[in-house]
Amino acid sequence: MNTQKGIWNPLPGFLRETQFWATFLIAIVLVAIKKWEPGDNLDAIWYSAVSKNVYETGDFNHFFLSRHWHTTVSDHMPLTYWITGAVFMLFGPSDFVARLYPIICGILSYLFVYFIGREIKGRHFGLCSILALALAYGFSKWNGSLMQDVPLVTYFLGTAYFFIAGLRKPKMFLAAAPFFVAGVMTKGPIIGAIPLAIFIWSLWQRDFSFLKKPAFYGGVALTFVLFAIFLHPVFHIDGRDPFTFFYFAKKGYAESTSENFWRYFAYVEVLWTNAAPPLFAFALCVLGRLWLEVSAFSRGAFKSPVVRLDCVAHHHSALVFSYQIPALHAPCLSVPCLGCGCAALAMALTL
Numbered sequence: 001m002n003t004q005k006g007i008w009n010p011l012p013g014f015l016r017e018t019q020f021w022a023t024f025l026i027a028i029v030l031v032a033i034k035k036w037e038p039g040d041n042l043d044a045i046w047y048s049a050v051s052k053n054v055y056e057t058g059d060f061n062h063f064f065l066s067r068h069w070h071t072t073v074s075d076h077m078p079l080t081y082w083i084t085g086a087v088f089m090l091f092g093p094s095d096f097v098a099r100l101y102p103i104i105c106g107i108l109s110y111l112f113v114y115f116i117g118r119e120i121k122g123r124h125f126g127l128c129s130i131l132a133l134a135l136a137y138g139f140s141k142w143n144g145s146l147m148q149d150v151p152l153v154t155y156f157l158g159t160a161y162f163f164i165a166g167l168r169k170p171k172m173f174l175a176a177a178p179f180f181v182a183g184v185m186t187k188g189p190i191i192g193a194i195p196l197a198i199f200i201w202s203l204w205q206r207d208f209s210f211l212k213k214p215a216f217y218g219g220v221a222l223t224f225v226l227f228a229i230f231l232h233p234v235f236h237i238d239g240r241d242p243f244t245f246f247y248f249a250k251k252g253y254a255e256s257t258s259e260n261f262w263r264y265f266a267y268v269e270v271l272w273t274n275a276a277p278p279l280f281a282f283a284l285c286v287l288g289r290l291w292l293e294v295s296a297f298s299r300g301a302f303k304s305p306v307v308r309l310d311c312v313a314h315h316h317s318a319l320v321f322s323y324q325i326p327a328l329h330a331p332c333l334s335v336p337c338l339g340c341g342c343a344a345l346a347m348a349l350t351l
Contacts, residue, residue, distance in 0.1 A: 019127040020114065026130055027110035031103055031143040044146040047080060048098045051146075054085030055093060061237055074249035076148055078235075078242055079185035084146065102150040106143030109150075112157035119164050148187050155183035159194050163210075170215035177222040185230065188246050 014020045050063050050073055060082055063073040083101050091097045113133055117126030133139060142150055158179035166173035183191030202208050210216050229235075230242050237245045 014115075014118075017123050019118075019123040020111075022127055023110060023114040023130045024107075026134060027107045030110065030134060030140045031106040041142070041145060041147060043148075047146050047148065048084070051081050051084035051098070052088060052093050054081055055088035058089075060085060061235075063237065072238065074238070074245060076249070077185045077188055077246050078237055079182060080146075080148055080151060098146050099144050102142075102146050103144050105151040105154040106140075109143075109154045109157055112154065112161050116157065116161050116164060119161065119168070152183055152187045152191070155179045155186060156191060156194065159183065159191065163194070163198065166213070166215065166219070167210060170213040173210075173213065173215045173219035174222055175219075177219045177226060180223055181226040184227070185242065188250070 046065065049065055053064055054060055060078075063078070063081055064071050065073055080101070084098065087097055087100055091100070110130060110133070114126040114130050117129035119126075159176050162172045162176035162179065166176065180191060180194065183194075202210075227243075235242060240248070
């Protein structure tokens with residue numbers, strides 16, 4: 001609830017921001033445009049087939065591809081299969097319905113990038129982050145595809161945003177818990193990169209002030225409570241809780257990896273193709289900041305608005321940067337950091 005000049009306004013503040021609605025429209029366009037190849041991706045076909053079987057059988061506790069081939073599927077955590085199967089039950093199976101969950105997640109990911117940029121610098125900065133991110137084809141390619149990494153990216157960003165927001169409004173720490181748990185239930189412990197990045201950054205900055213906030217421990221407690229819920233037998237898959245199910249699935253996968261080790265080098269080419277442009281932009285951002293500081297020092301212009309511009313590279317230079325998202329799962333904080341970094345450089349050079 002907000003009031004302005006004595007007039008009651010029930011809308012949250014961000015819904016009255018032009019930058020938010022611009023971000024929302026950009027997200028709709030980027031997600032709606034089909035950029036994947038015909039036939040989509042083999043993994044997406046696999047996931048949609050398993051989800052359709054959940055819909056047809058009504059069995060959320062056993063995954064299979066066919067009654068004659070791959071009669072038992074154990075590859076990922078179950079959340080994507082559960083949600084997509086439930087969506088099929090609501091609307092019936094179709095190509096659009098199969099993409100509905102990742103489409104919503106894709107839109108939310110862009111909104112979270114805006115909110116993170118907004119939290120770091122302001123509304124204009126958040127919008128500039130989105131505009132910079134829109135230029136990265138590798139990020140938006142799979143937005144509307146039923147890939148495990150699409151919702152994983154959303155949960156990465158949601159966890160990151162609510163943690164950052166919690167530094168200012170501690171109650172926001174509680175909202176980070178369900179996003180973190182959803183990330184684990186989507187693709188396992190990879191989302192642990194978020195607390196790892198927080199620890200490394202805090203150690204580097206020697207700032208653990210968030211540990212003094214009771215709401216932070218409330219968020220941690222809520223996380224464990226949500227995890228405990230999935231231990232209930234109603235969520236078991238083939239007689240095992242989701243965490244044990246995932247462990248044995250990946251254990252079997254790891255044992256077969258040695259036979260297929262060399263094929264994983266194919267990811268190097270894909271990674272470079274998608275990572276090179278934003279990494280180059282980030283390098284320019286760092287060089288631009290150094291150039292601005294050196295130039296300001298030589299002129300003695302310490303009060304210049306250019307110098308006062310807080311380039312996000314200064315705040316996030318310790319993070320591991322990889323832009324093959326969501327085709328590869330990487331620390332998703334790189335998305336707002338790189339986006340905001342490119343925007344900061346553009347803003348600095350235009351002042």
